[in-house]
Amino acid sequence: xxxxxxxxxxxxxxxxxxxxxxxxxxxxxxxxxxxxxxxxxxxxxxxxxxxxxxxxxxxxxxxxxxxxxxxxxxxxxxxxxxxxxxxxxxxxxxxxxxxxxxxxxxxxxxxxxxxxxxxxxxxxxxxxxxxxxxx
Amino acid sequence: xxxxxxxxxxxxxxxxxxxxxxxxxxxxxxxxxxxxxxxxxxxxxxxxxxxxxxxxxxxxxxxxxxxxxxxxxxxxxxxxxxxxxxxxxxxxxxxxxxxxxxxxxxxxxxxxxxxxxxxxxxxxxxxxxxxxxxxxxxxxxxxxxxxxxxxxxxxxxxxxxxxxxxxxxxxxxxxxxxxxxxxxxxxxxxxxxxxxxxxxxxxxxxxxxxxxxxxxxxxxxxxxxxxxxxxxxxxxxxxxxxxxxxxxxxxxxxxxxxxxxxxxxxxxxxxxxxxxxxxxxxxxxxxxxxxxxxxxxxxxxxxxxxxxxxxxxxxxxxxxxxxxxxxxxxxxxxxxxxxxxxxxxxxxxx
Numbered sequence: 001x002x003x004x005x006x007x008x009x010x011x012x013x014x015x016x017x018x019x020x021x022x023x024x025x026x027x028x029x030x031x032x033x034x035x036x037x038x039x040x041x042x043x044x045x046x047x048x049x050x051x052x053x054x055x056x057x058x059x060x061x062x063x064x065x066x067x068x069x070x071x072x073x074x075x076x077x078x079x080x081x082x083x084x085x086x087x088x089x090x091x092x093x094x095x096x097x098x099x100x101x102x103x104x105x106x107x108x109x110x111x112x113x114x115x116x117x118x119x120x121x122x123x124x125x126x127x128x129x130x131x132x133x134x135x
Numbered sequence: 136x137x138x139x140x141x142x143x144x145x146x147x148x149x150x151x152x153x154x155x156x157x158x159x160x161x162x163x164x165x166x167x168x169x170x171x172x173x174x175x176x177x178x179x180x181x182x183x184x185x186x187x188x189x190x191x192x193x194x195x196x197x198x199x200x201x202x203x204x205x206x207x208x209x210x211x212x213x214x215x216x217x218x219x220x221x222x223x224x225x226x227x228x229x230x231x232x233x234x235x236x237x238x239x240x241x242x243x244x245x246x247x248x249x250x251x252x253x254x255x256x257x258x259x260x261x262x263x264x265x266x267x268x269x270x271x272x273x274x275x276x277x278x279x280x281x282x283x284x285x286x287x288x289x290x291x292x293x294x295x296x297x298x299x300x301x302x303x304x305x306x307x308x309x310x311x312x313x314x315x316x317x318x319x320x321x322x323x324x325x326x327x328x329x330x331x332x333x334x335x336x337x338x339x340x341x342x343x344x345x346x347x348x349x350x351x352x353x354x355x356x357x358x359x360x361x362x363x364x365x366x367x368x369x370x371x372x373x374x375x376x377x378x379x380x381x382x383x384x385x386x387x388x389x390x391x392x393x394x395x396x397x398x399x400x401x402x403x404x405x406x407x408x409x410x411x412x413x414x415x416x417x418x419x420x421x422x423x424x425x426x427x428x429x430x431x432x433x434x435x436x437x438x439x440x441x442x443x444x445x446x447x448x449x450x451x452x453x454x455x456x457x458x459x460x461x462x463x464x465x466x467x468x469x470x471x472x473x474x475x476x477x478x479x480x481x482x483x484x485x
Binding site: 009010011012013014015016017018019020021022023027028029030100101102104 | 136137138139140141143144145146147177178179183184185186187188189190191224225226423426428431432437438439440441
């Protein structure tokens with residue numbers, strides 16, 4: 001049997017992080033934002049790479065570890081019943097389905113609300129104060 | 136080891152992204168604006184895709200969006216029958232320009248003094264932004280809704296596209312100079328000032344015309360219906376995207392297809408090269424924008440090429456160790472914000 005041609009091994013170009021999305025709370029345009037610091041001349045060349053402050057890199061590692069734990073917690077929630085505490089003392093429960101890329105919306109099913117059960121719903125994360133579930 | 140393209144996905148929009156535009160290169164870098172059917176156009180840092188702000192005010196789908204050259208102003212065209220001009224630094228709305236039908240396209244002159252608009256009422260309008268109360272000048276002649284209108288030839292002429300025609304107008308006399316007719320719907324138009332080139336897409340064709348004479352230069356056929364194409368500033372490459380959800384990159388001189396990328400989950404509505412040509416952005420029915428490297432593997436923006444002798448650990452490599460060890464490291468670093476976010480629960484199997 002003929003072997004299919006091996007495609008050359010490729011590795012994806014590494015990225016420092018993903019683009020930041022909207023914060024879900026404000027319209028942005030932070031006053032201390034982009035117009036304040038002037039850009040350095042041109043993008044950094046690989047050879048003259050900036051030496052990171054070791055505290056900065058520690059913080060970055062911590063951020064990455066926290067994010068990975070959070071993402072794993074979201075994965076663990078899939079298919080489980082989750083209790084949400086929303087604004088104004090509202091509590092709802094639902095089966096967790098998925099989140100979007102920015103964790104701005106949760107896709108849930110069988111959402112039990114004070115006014116009935118919604119088969120499918122999107123919960124805006126900015127409306128959620130806290131949530132909990134038992135794995 | 137060959138490198139594979141890593142697109143950067145910019146999320147935040149909740150409906151299809153139908154238009155996008157880059158600013159020129161400013162001392163603060165360059166910027167990107169995206170028009171979306173959710174009515175909330177967004178401003179992003181051009182080289183990273185980081186969200187800066189959302190222009191709030193339109194009451195309908197935003198069909199067109201543009202930035203002026205130095206990214207101090209933005210303009211948007213919407214289904215609420217208005218075009219709006221915004222302060223792109225503060226996000227504040229500066230002007231609302233009422234129209235008689237859906238507005239589809241907006242474009243600033245180089246000096247940002249005038250705004251060109253066009254839409255379903257088939258009229259081109261020129262607003263003097265220093266006299267917002269004054270009536271705009273109107274140019275009629277199109278027989279179907281205007282999809283795109285652009286200043287060209289140093290703002291002395293106007294190019295406009297409706298369903299099946301592309302027309303060239305003289306600004307001073309407000310009269311038609313020349314027109315092109317197609318037997319298929321024109322899906323997009325891009326103007327390249329250096330070289331006076333016009334990029335027009337229709338059906339599966341990507342066509343290049345002189346912006347001055349409208350004479351054809353060359354054209355390529357893509358494997359699928361194309362909705363938008365963009366020519367690299369140095370005119371070495373062009374990129375195009377359309378109904379098959381894929382992005383295609385061609386050599387402009389030979390017409391050879393160089394690369395193609397899957398990634399979007401819906402048709403691509405717009406593609407544009409950045410002003411420095413280092414990346415291109417695509418907007419899709421799937422509600423996302425994606426940034427793609429022109430030269431795959433180059434260090435630029437958020438893409439960081441790690442060469443074999445250079446594994447200095449600058450990449451954010453998270454320690455994939457497990458809660459016990461990480462907890463201590465995290466506590467060391469956390470200073471005033473000392474509430475632990477995660478209690479020491481047993482590790483959850485993902």
